[in-house]
Amino acid sequence: MASTAHLPLGTHLLADLSGIAPERLRDSAALEHLLRDAAIMAGAQVLHSHFHSFGAGLGVTGVVLLAESHISIHTWPECGFAAIDIFMCGAARPQLALDIVKDALQAVHCQLQSVRRAPPQHS
Numbered sequence: 532m533a534s535t536a537h538l539p540l541g542t543h544l545l546a547d548l549s550g551i552a553p554e555r556l557r558d559s560a561a562l563e564h565l566l567r568d569a570a571i572m573a574g575a576q577v578l579h580s581h582f583h584s585f586g587a588g589l590g591v592t593g594v595v596l597l598a599e600s601h602i603s604i605h606t607w608p609e610c611g612f613a614a615i616d617i618f619m620c621g622a623a624r625p626q627l628a629l630d631i632v633k634d635a636l637q638a639v640h641c642q643l644q645s646v647r648r649a650p651p652q653h654s
Contacts, residue, residue, distance in 0.1 A: 541600060541620030543646040544629055548615060550639025553608035559584040559591045565635050566595045566602050573628035575599045575619055599623040604632075613638070618648065 556562075563582040570577050575597040582593030590606040600618040607613070615632060619625040633641055 541618060541623075541648045542625045543618040543648050544616070544625050545644040545646075546615040546617070546629055546633070547642040548613045548633060548636060548638035548640070549611055549642075551611045551613060551636045553611060555636050556590060556606035556608040556611070556613055557584070557588060559593065562591050562604060562606070563593055563595075565632060566593065566604060569628040569631040569635075570595055570597055570602055570623075572631055573619065573624045575623040575628070597623070602628060602632075620648075 559582045563580055567577050567580055576599065578596045578598055580593065580595040582591060584591050588608065590608055592603075592605045594601055594603040597619065599620045601616070602618075603616045605614045613636060615629065617625040617628050619628070629641075629643075
């Protein structure tokens, strides 16, 4: 029987975080460190990450590739807004990763969509 760590079953979280102080959304290195730490604390294995700053005072986009899938962020400091995408399979805990990110960014609001990802069941 296959290990559950290799089955394509997981949770995909799409979170819109708002009410964030702009300075928390501009630092590419700090955001990369935050997302990598959140992944590890949620029980995921980090494979690689890539982050890009759009310039002084502007937003950041970045992705952390995981053995269990990914975490990504795109920020708009001028709006105090960050879009977060967390997809984790296996025993990793995407909600814990989101909670860590949300707390660190001190988001006032979080609009969350959660999708269970799995292949169709065949009879």
